[in-house]
Amino acid sequence: MSPWQVIARREFRAVTGGWPYRVVTVVGALLLAALAWTPVLIAPLTGPSVGDGSPARILVAAPWELFQALEGQAAPRASGAALQLEWIGAELDRAGQTTADARVQDAEIDGWLELVPGPEGLQASLTLATTQRALEPLLRQLVAPVVWTGRARALGVAPEVVAALQQPVPLEVRLLPRVGADPVPRAVREAVSTLLLVGLVMAITLYGNAISMGIIQEKESRVAELLVGAVPPTQILVGKVVGIGGAGLLQVLVWMLVGFLVSGPRLVAAIGRWLGLEELAFSPGILPAPILAAFTLFFLLGYTLYALVYAAFASTVARAEEVNQALTLPFFLILLGFAIALGAWVAPASSLAVAGSLIPCFTPFVLFARLVTGSVPLGQLAAGVGLTLVAIILAARFAGHAYRRNVLRDRRVSLRELFTGREPGRRQNPD
């Protein structure tokens, strides 16, 4: 086993052995599973019931026996929670109608219903708040049997016959999502993709930080001198990047696997049936496999590039308190990449988005955003990934030199010295 492999194994075990890693892995997987079902989970919020979960209040003006019949219809259909019927008398005069309208407009009630017996049968009228328009089919279903019963009585038809006619028709219903046609799933898909981009930025930043903190701790604890006495610095750095990156990749793969499985129609349907929730029996399709694969690829590219840059910058400080200052520049680059990626979200083919795709420190974020929102020309994709790989090789050399020069220094190293390798006040030809 090569020295860098020994170091990678130690770093991998050190990261994955702690409980924070396991907690984040499990919580991330659960979060992703929840995201995959977001359309189903938020469906109640976009459905007919009011947002706060309380039943819709409908005032009813009708003869008492009709109101009782109406309530009898409402109980099994509305489960008693979505709809609350309140009797206000046999009929409403003009003033009463005006008052009821005002109560609807003031959001005191959600609507009012009037049933008036007449020579041609029952006359029904319904007034609803515009936000409760979705209640109309339900109320129509409630009123219809009452009206049919009245008509049947007038025609001399027995109530048992009417009841038999009103038995529900057995109908197996299947729902299929229409991709792009329904604004709610599309919006959710975009929101989930945004969250994935944020997750990509966070994962790259967090694992880059793990590298830099490891380097600082080894500098502070002086174990760094033992390491560099045993292994060339470049191998130490490669071992750290591979070990910690391996832990990060394992975590990402677990998340992506969960995302892939919960987006699969069969599994979702099976889980839906198992839970007795037929609403889950369709796949929202908001986490397609290519997006999950792109996330994994760009995590690897972004993490490797930034881990090396973070390592180089972290080697310039002597104490953990100084590390945030030292990492300001690379962190700014990540934020800038994130901002360009958000711009690419809106205009994936814009000059800024294309340029950002080809600048290695922005490529992982911008190309990922463009791939999520639409297709990217293969040439641009290949060029962006290729340039990033070249940048990773250059960053490895830069970080190796910086680590070697600075890992045993007890003082802060300036940016100029980091990039030029020249120490302040250094004579070129010492005597």
Next chain:
Amino acid sequence: MLEIRGVRKGFGRVQAVNGLDLTVEEGAIFGLIGPNGSGKTTTMRMILHILEPDEGAITWQGRPVREVATREFGYLPEERGLYPRMTVREELRFFAALRGVTGPQLEHEMELWLQRLMGAEAEKMVEALSKGNRVKVQFLAAVLHRPRLLVLDEPFSGLDPVNVQRFKEAVLDLWARGTTILFSSHRMDHVEELCTHLGLIKEGRLVLAGSRDQVLAASGRRVLRLTLAGPQEMEALIQRVPALGAGKRAGRSLEVAVTGGIDPQAILRQALEVGQVERFEVGPPSLEELYLELVGEGVPAP
């Protein structure tokens, strides 16, 4: 043979090593001594290829140290550091594996060393060890791959006398098995006791080097060390030989430079007349005296 030729190393305005030439013969215990900031640690780091010289070359048996240092050298740095959340055995296996040493041979060697130096402490996590025991773990991490050159930077600092003695025995044991030892220390008694060869560095240059006897004899001076039965006897002897009053006296012992006015044989006869002589020795000055003379007075490079 370790050869250092014309090596310079600077940090900013500070020239830590300034044209150093030094040879360490294979099989030697070489003591590198010098005041703080004289360039000892920088020299050791360059030998281990942790630092690269600005100028000059360092070779081990004719090969540049960058080709051999990680596998053939062992290093105990002055600044102690280990991974705190590993057990002693995990730590030792890790550092041995870095040098490509694993398997039953390592386990056997590790158990022998742990029994010898650590005892029951070997079962603990590193963070639970005392400072002295951490030094021992670092020492073991430096020797388990059986280095041909072992570099020890201030190996005895922070150790109690019992552990210093164990350490010395371990170093002598490694030396007897053929390991070349290069170590630095500010304790001249340790250096004088252990070293076969030594070199004195001052301001990044070699001031003095050679075998221990050569170095001690380099001053050309001799010192008479005398111990009698009691202080009264010593007082009586000084009254008989007034020239002894110029020496350093400590109770019943006396140390005085042998000059024209001091005849050791005559003094021995006088001492035997005064009373019982417990110690009579004529030899070179101690390494500590020599060191104080050279470092304190600023001797030009030879």
